[in-house]
Amino acid sequence: MTTPTPLQSDELATNGSAVSLIIRHKVQPVNQAAYELWLKQIIPAAAKFPGHQGVHVLRPAHGDNKFEIAVRFSSEKLAHNWLNSAERKSLLAESETLFHELEMLELYNGIDFWFTQSPAPNKVATRWKQWLLTTGVIWPLTMMVPTMLKPIEDLFVFSAHPVLRQGIVVAIVVAMVVYVIMPRLVRLTSSWLFR
Numbered sequence: 733m734t735t736p737t738p739l740q741s742d743e744l745a746t747n748g749s750a751v752s753l754i755i756r757h758k759v760q761p762v763n764q765a766a767y768e769l770w771l772k773q774i775i776p777a778a779a780k781f782p783g784h785q786g787v788h789v790l791r792p793a794h795g796d797n798k799f800e801i802a803v804r805f806s807s808e809k810l811a812h813n814w815l816n817s818a819e820r821k822s823l824l825a826e827s828e829t830l831f832h833e834l835e836m837l838e839l840y841n842g843i844d845f846w847f848t849q850s851p852a853p854n855k856v857a858t859r860w861k862q863w864l865l866t867t868g869v870i871w872p873l874t875m876m877v878p879t880m881l882k883p884i885e886d887l888f889v890f891s892a893h894p895v896l897r898q899g900i901v902v903a904i905v906v907a908m909v910v911y912v913i914m915p916r917l918v919r920l921t922s923s924w925l926f927r
Contacts, residue, residue: 749841750785753811755801758832767799767830774823778803781817783810788911797832811839861925869913873905 759767775787785804792798805811814820815837824835878901885897918925 749808750804750806751808751811752840753803753805753815754836754838754840755803756836757799757801757830759797759799759830760832761797763830764797767827770823770827770830771801774820774827777819777823778814781805781810781814783807784814788915790915808839808841865917865921865925866909866914869909869917870905873908874901877901877904877908 757767771789775789778784778787783806785806787804788802790800790802803811803814805814881897881901881904
């Protein structure tokens with residue numbers, strides 16, 4: 733049965749701040765197509781809940797069967813509302829034959845979930861390594877993204893509004909960091925990060 737694994741007692745989230753709910757599923761290889769269809773049901777269901785701020789699915793590399801889903805909520809309480817909802821429990825019951833083992837759940841605040849080693853979920857990289865890696869990613873992006881937007885900025889209204897232009901640059905940088913770069917970079921540097 734795919735009942736949620738209890739969250740760690742030393743979980744990093746606090747009641748007053750936004751949290752990331754990290755859900756890990758090991759899916760039977762023959763069930764991956766069915767699992768993808770199930771994701772198309774559960775992701776919109778979660779999005780309807782108060783406090784939902786977005787979701788990102790990290791699909792397994794070829795030959796692997798581990799899916800990782802990061803769901804953002806504006807508070808720990810609202811994340812628990814989704815976790816304990818009848819709708820989620822019903823969707824989990826429908827999917828229990830798809831999983832190779834019980835799902836793993838972890839709750840983190842801030843960006844700590846980037847710097848948590850999957851095989852040892854309570855092991856978090858030291859703050860100076862988090863700072864160094866994050867700065868190393870964001871610094872060049874803040875120089876590259878505005879340069880890349882230059883050729884097209886005259887076509888859009890935002891070029892006349894520096895605050896709007898800066899907001900668009902920041903939104904692009906953050907999206908690239910959160911969804912594209914950091915999950916992969918943390919995996920590549922994990923032997924150094926978690927040493």
